[in-house]
Structure formats: structure tokens, C-alpha cells
Amino acid sequence: MDFKEFVNKLEQDLKDALSETSPGADVRQNSVEKLQGTSYTGISITPADSHVGMNLNADQLFEQLQEGKSYEGVLAMAVTQVDAGLAQAPDVNVADIMNYETAKQMLCFDVVGTERNKEMLENVPHTDVENMSMVYRLQLDSNEQGAATILITNDIMAQMGVTKEQLHADALENAPEIRPASFKTMAEVMAELMGMPADMMPADMAPPMYVATNDSKVQGAAVMFYPDFMDQAAKELGGDVFILPSSVHEVLFLPDDGTMRTDELREMVTSINASEVSPADQLTDSVYHYDAESRTFELGEKFEARQAEKEAKSEEKEERSSVLKDLQSKKQDMDLQPKAETGKHKTKSEPALG
Numbered sequence: 001m002d003f004k005e006f007v008n009k010l011e012q013d014l015k016d017a018l019s020e021t022s023p024g025a026d027v028r029q030n031s032v033e034k035l036q037g038t039s040y041t042g043i044s045i046t047p048a049d050s051h052v053g054m055n056l057n058a059d060q061l062f063e064q065l066q067e068g069k070s071y072e073g074v075l076a077m078a079v080t081q082v083d084a085g086l087a088q089a090p091d092v093n094v095a096d097i098m099n100y101e102t103a104k105q106m107l108c109f110d111v112v113g114t115e116r117n118k119e120m121l122e123n124v125p126h127t128d129v130e131n132m133s134m135v136y137r138l139q140l141d142s143n144e145q146g147a148a149t150i151l152i153t154n155d156i157m158a159q160m161g162v163t164k165e166q167l168h169a170d171a172l173e174n175a176p177e178i179r180p181a182s183f184k185t186m187a188e189v190m191a192e193l194m195g196m197p198a199d200m201m202p203a204d205m206a207p208p209m210y211v212a213t214n215d216s217k218v219q220g221a222a223v224m225f226y227p228d229f230m231d232q233a234a235k236e237l238g239g240d241v242f243i244l245p246s247s248v249h250e251v252l253f254l255p256d257d258g259t260m261r262t263d264e265l266r267e268m269v270t271s272i273n274a275s276e277v278s279p280a281d282q283l284t285d286s287v288y289h290y291d292a293e294s295r296t297f298e299l300g301e302k303f304e305a306r307q308a309e310k311e312a313k314s315e316e317k318e319e320r321s322s323v324l325k326d327l328q329s330k331k332q333d334m335d336l337q338p339k340a341e342t343g344k345h346k347t348k349s350e351p352a353l354g
Contacts, residue, residue, distance in 0.1 A: 003041075006065060007058050010044055010078060016077050024048030030055070034112075035124075035135065036248070036280045045082050051094045052271050054085035061334070070276050083146050090141035090148050094252075097138060100160040106138040108175040109218045112248060113284045125164040125299070130299050131284055132245075134225060136167050139178055172227055179214040181223040183233065186211060186252075210237065213250035220249045221283055234292035234313065242300065244269050245283035253294075262287050262300030330332065 001009070007031040015027045025047050031044040032055050038062070046053030056078055064074050096102045114121065127185045139151040150156070157167065189211045191198040213220025223229055224243060233253050234241050240256035243267060254260065259332065265287040273282050289303035291294070298306075336347055 001071075003058075006071075007043070009042060009071075010058065010061065010075065013075055014043060014045065014078060014082065017075070018045065018082065021083065022047050024349045026053070028120070029058075033056075033120065033123075035112050035120050036294060037116065038094055039120075039278045043078075045086065047086060050089070051087055052092045054082065054089060074308050088148075092140050094306075098159055100162050103138055103160065104174065105296070106140060106174075106178070107136060107171045109134045109136050109168075109171040109222055109225075110140050110181050110248065111135075111222045111225065111283065116282075123175055125152060125154060129163070129225065129297070130288065131286055134168070134171075134222070136171050148345055152250050172225070175222065176226050179216065181217075181226055181229060181235070182215055182217075182220070182227075183223075183253075184197075184211055185209075204237050208255070211246075212253060217249055219253050221245060221247065224251055230290045230297060231292070234290055240292050243288040243290065243297075245286065245288075246272075247277050247281040247291055248283050248339065249281060251283075256289065262289070262304055267302065289306040 011027060011029055015025075018025050018027065022045075025045055027043065030042050031039070031308040033039050035137075037287050040057040041058045042297050043058055044055050061074050061078055064077065065071060066261075111129075111132050111134055114128055117133065119232050121133055124135055126135045136152040138152065140148040140150065152160075154300040157164065185198070186207055186209050188198040191200070193266050210232065212229075214223055221257075224233075230241075237253060242254045242256055242260060244252040244254065244274075246252050246267060248265055254265075266285065269287060270285040273285055288291065289298055289300045291298075291303065297302075
């Protein structure tokens, strides 16, 4: 069967399968629009006594069919997903979500690449930082399996009666509370993964960098824009830092000790994205820099261009200063020389005229 036939049949069979476990549930096809190129054809299931349901990813289920799994097996998988999803669905009062004074206590934000999400961002309030965009979410619930969130669209923002600027300000204040930041050395992170104390990790086993994320390690790249986070990171690393976007879930901080160039670091990020990071998790291929003194966050190439311009101006100033010193020195030499006679003076031996 083709995809359309598959979705139609799955929709009907799910209605039949849920008639006993969730009688009266609303089951229908829908288009699920998501960031990071992960939009899909879905089948939504909403219990009769609730305004909150779940979406099944019909695209993924169809892939299982194409890979050789029987339709009965795919249907059983779908029913299992629905039972688990409905059991874990948060208890949400829709009126509370639309009431901004209540909803803002659930407010947080994610960071995504601007260009690759350009089309979706047209319908989503966002704040751009270089080539990244901060988007706002309501986190309804969070557990070991993940977080239930609602992406705030322009329509939802309008229903709440709030501006993007207010959303941004409140998200910056609230996000660190519900998604606390985590900032650890690579050695600490590797030690955790290996189940050993960090001080037992050999010094040459982990590169000299820090990993920034949140406590759930989901959408953790956003922590770099928490208030004062960059200043604290720069203080920890002893000055200016480079920031490498490992994924939308974490970013890496390296001290700018003058030995690394943006193009070299960018090549590393691009290579890792292409080979190790799924498209849905990629942030950007760029490298960023934080100037601790001027508190400037910018693309690495902008920082290097700014530094080159500053050095050029400094050299020009030194050159002008050197020329002025030469001129002053020459003037001083001329002032020390005896003045030449400007006319012939009359002597006693010269005869008088007239």
C-alpha cells in the first residue's frame, strides 16, 4: 500500500483499537509543523474527557512498514505508543495556558538555526542573535522520558495578549528556574559517562573545554543566552572564549588563548555535524566568540575582523606617532644649530660715505 492508503487504514484501525481502552477518543489525521525540518504527517488522539492529546508520527510508522515489518506489527506498535503517550500526558487546563499570568511560569526558550528554520519562523515569535533564533515554549511537564512543551506561535501570542518583547524578557527570567544550566569540564562529562570520579580521569583523556547544557540535556544550547551566563563562563575560563555549537542540546566552550583560528574551528564543527549529528539536532556550522572585556557575543569571523581593524588602527597610530617624533627630533636639531649671518656689519676701517 502507498503512504496515503497506509495513513487512512491506520487512522480507522486505531479508532477501532481504542474503542475499548479510550472510548469516544477523537482520532484524526493532521499535519504537525515542527522546527528543525522535523514536520510530519500525524495522527492525533485526544481522549473524550480531555483537551490534551498526543500525535503519532505516521511517517516513521510507514518507514517501519517499508523496512519489512508487517502491518499488524506496525499497528500494534502504534497502539503501544498511544497507550504510553496518553498515560504520560500532563494534566493541562487550557484556560491556564491562555492566561498569560499563569502561563509565563512555564515559559522557557530554545535556540535554533535561523536560515534552516526560516519558513517556520515566519509564524513564530523569535529573537535573532547572529545566525541563531531564540523561540519560546511553555513547558507543561518534564520527566526522564522528556518534556511536554508547546511552541508559542504568533496566534498563541495574540490570544495571550502579550508582545514578543515581553515574552523574551519573561523567558530569560524564568528559563533558568525550570531548566537550570549545567557547566562542566569535558573531563567531568566523560567521567560521568564512564561511571567514575572526575579526579580519576587521566589529564590527557579529555580536551581542555567545557560543556554547557541544562539539567535534562535537552535543548540545552539555550543556556548560553541565560542572563550573565557568558560572563560566568568567561570568568571560569580566564578570559575570552570560543563557543562551538555541538548541537541544539549543548555547546562547547574553549578558552581563546590565541592559538586557534575561527576557520579551523568552523571546519571541525562542520565535519562533526555532517558525520555525527542528526539533521534534527544540528544548530549551525558557525563558531562564535565572546569578548569578556567588551561583553560582545559575535560570530568568530566578526571578532577576527574587528581585531584586525583594531590592530590596523593601532599600527597606523604608532606610525603617525613615529613620524611626529621624527619631525620633533629634526626640529630640535635645527633649533640647536647656530644662526647664519643675515647681513654685513660696518667696521671701523671702512670709510664713511657722503
